[in-house]
Amino acid sequence: MTVNISKPSINIREKLAELDKPSGIAGEAVLRADSVQDVRDSINAGRRNLIINGGFDVWQRGTSIARGSGNTYHSADRFLAYTNSAGNARSTDVPSESPHTYSMKVDDFTGSLIIDQLMEVPTGTVGPFKAGTNITISYWAKGTTHVKLMNRLMFRQSGGSSTNEVSPAGLYDHTKSNSLSSSWQKFSQTYTMPAGVTVGSGIQALNLSIRSSDGVSAVISPAAADEIFITGIQVELGSVATDFEHRSYGEELALCQRYCYVIGHPSQVIYLGTGSMYTSTAVNLSVPLPVQLRSTSPSFTRVTNGTGNWLNVYVGATGTVSNASPLQGDYTQSNLRIYMTGAHSGSSPSAPGAGVWSMVLAGAKLIISSEL
Amino acid sequence: MYSIHTVPFSSMPYCILCDVTNTTIPVAADNSDYQRVLDDIIEQGADCFEGDIPEELQTAADAKEFAQQLADYTTATVRLAQYVLSVGRAEVTENQATGEQVVNEGTGKMDDVMADVVTVTAIDPVDATVTRLVYSDEEPTEETIENPLITADVSERTDAQAVVDATPQPVIDAYNAL
Numbered sequence: 001m002t003v004n005i006s007k008p009s010i011n012i013r014e015k016l017a018e019l020d021k022p023s024g025i026a027g028e029a030v031l032r033a034d035s036v037q038d039v040r041d042s043i044n045a046g047r048r049n050l051i052i053n054g055g056f057d058v059w060q061r062g063t064s065i066a067r068g069s070g071n072t073y074h075s076a077d078r079f080l081a082y083t084n085s086a087g088n089a090r091s092t093d094v095p096s097e098s099p100h101t102y103s104m105k106v107d108d109f110t111g112s113l114i115i116d117q118l119m120e121v122p123t124g125t126v127g128p129f130k131a132g133t134n135i136t137i138s139y140w141a142k143g144t145t146h147v148k149l150m151n152r153l154m155f156r157q158s159g160g161s162s163t164n165e166v167s168p169a170g171l172y173d174h175t176k177s178n179s180l181s182s183s184w185q186k187f188s189q190t191y192t193m194p195a196g197v198t199v200g201s202g203i204q205a206l207n208l209s210i211r212s213s214d215g216v217s218a219v220i221s222p223a224a225a226d227e228i229f230i231t232g233i234q235v236e237l238g239s240v241a242t243d244f245e246h247r248s249y250g251e252e253l254a255l256c257q258r259y260c261y262v263i264g265h266p267s268q269v270i271y272l273g274t275g276s277m278y279t280s281t282a283v284n285l286s287v288p289l290p291v292q293l294r295s296t297s298p299s300f301t302r303v304t305n306g307t308g309n310w311l312n313v314y315v316g317a318t319g320t321v322s323n324a325s326p327l328q329g330d331y332t333q334s335n336l337r338i339y340m341t342g343a344h345s346g347s348s349p350s351a352p353g354a355g356v357w358s359m360v361l362a363g364a365k366l367i368i369s370s371e372l
Numbered sequence: 373m374y375s376i377h378t379v380p381f382s383s384m385p386y387c388i389l390c391d392v393t394n395t396t397i398p399v400a401a402d403n404s405d406y407q408r409v410l411d412d413i414i415e416q417g418a419d420c421f422e423g424d425i426p427e428e429l430q431t432a433a434d435a436k437e438f439a440q441q442l443a444d445y446t447t448a449t450v451r452l453a454q455y456v457l458s459v460g461r462a463e464v465t466e467n468q469a470t471g472e473q474v475v476n477e478g479t480g481k482m483d484d485v486m487a488d489v490v491t492v493t494a495i496d497p498v499d500a501t502v503t504r505l506v507y508s509d510e511e512p513t514e515e516t517i518e519n520p521l522i523t524a525d526v527s528e529r530t531d532a533q534a535v536v537d538a539t540p541q542p543v544i545d546a547y548n549a550l
Contacts, residue, residue, distance in 0.1 A: 158404035158408075161411060163407070204402060216520075297403050299397045299405040301393060301395040327377055369404075
């Protein structure tokens with residue numbers, strides 16, 4: 001007996017073509033992934049940038065600082081700029097092909113350009129920067145054409161201090177310099193953490209340092225009239241400079257506030273906290289923190305307004321404006337006890353135990369710093 | 373100028389007030405402002421303090437300075453131990469056991485097979501001078517200068533030697549005891 005079977009015809013050539021999907025190397029890696037985590041890893045998604053405020057969005061302390069103000073934290077959050085040798089300010093000059101809103105402009109040079117950010121690691125360790133780990137640095141920059149920028153990575157105890165510094169060979173190469181031009185360029189460099197690096201118990205961070213260089217052997221000083229713009233700074237693990245990781249302003253601000261919290265506004269009185277009189281002139285204030293600080297022992301810097309004062313403490317309806325020095329009462333996690341002498345008048349109703357409420361004057365600031 | 377201030381019923385020892393920056397600084401090793409206070413004590417001594425420097429701060433500053441000198445001395449010593457570029461490096465060989473053994477027919481015991489092994493490779497000195505082209509309005513001209521690698525090597529060795537020469541003996545003793 002003969003059985004006839006009919007099947008729909010197929011075009012083998014088309015079927016083979018379907019197997020040859022135009023997915024590219026990255027697409028094929030995604031297709032081969034066994035888990036969602038594999039997919040995230042293969043496309044390097046999220047939480048890549050170890051630099052905080054790399055897009056220069058957050059400037060809690062102020063949007064400009066003149067030269068001669070000391071080599072410490074002054075302007076853009078998380079960045080330690082060596083303002084003994086140059087001033088800096090927030091600028092809206094950004095690469096048009098990038099999504100950035102702001103850059104940092106550095107000018108008025110009398111010395112070299114040094115911009116640091118200390119990336120926190122667990123104390124006394126190298127953190128995620130283990131032997132063999134690739135570390136890729138990228139950023140946009142432009143400036144006067146003869147200036148070159150170079151990158152340096154070293155483990156440090158605190159910003160601006162080389163004491164106990166550990167500078168592994170291979171994370172500092174003068175010859176890997178970036179020649180600036182009047183047009184924005186994106187630069188990237190990858191370093192590999194060498195084996196055998198040990199750090200002392202006081203080490204708290206890996207310090208990214210961006211410096212002006214001659215590109216051969218030394219840090220150089222740009223000319224006084226030179227200008228350098230930089231933005232989109234990213235440090236990530238891996239050998240490829242991926243697109244800048246954008247975080248919302250609120251998230252970036254919260255990340256910054258682990259290291260610095262500024263209370264104050266150019267034109268508004270800002271509420272500070274409540275407390276009670278300790279004596280007729282000294283006060284204890286309770287000041288809540290939006291984010292737990294990095295350290296239980298922050299510094300306080302008071303910045304006065306045009307009247308030479310920063311604080312207004314009220315007992316009932318009687319306020320006293322002063323430039324009292326804020327002292328930390330106890331170690332802190334989420335709330336500060338600030339003790340101040342000379343914060344009230346000493347006359348009625350300012351009696352010990354009286355309840356107080358307080359504010360930072362318009363144009364003044366209280367800077368609470370837990371920077372590395 | 374720094375001064376010391378205490379807070380009633382505080383769990384902290386005292387605060388340091390800097391009247392230049394209007395900053396109040398805790399006594400805490402992980403605070404970067406505190407580290408700057410120690411740096412200032414190292415650089416300026418008692419001149420940066422109103423009154424006497426508290427013993428605890430002076431001790432911390434001395435320890436920090438000692439640690440820095442030890443680190444600098446270590447770095448300088450390692451730098452000086454490197455070969456001089458203008459001289460090069462001679463090959464060093466050692467007679468080492470290869471891991472093989474053979475029967476010693478005289479003693480009847482196993483003997484190691486030995487071989488000369490190069491433990492330090494030879495490196496030729498770099499050229500003492502280099503020639504470069506100098507451009508001007510005229511035709512480019514050649515100029516012979518000292519090899520920049522040698523110039524940098526000499527400079528770095530001079531700096532390292534200066535660090536070694538300036539290192540206090542207790543720091544050297546601590547290094548030798550490591």
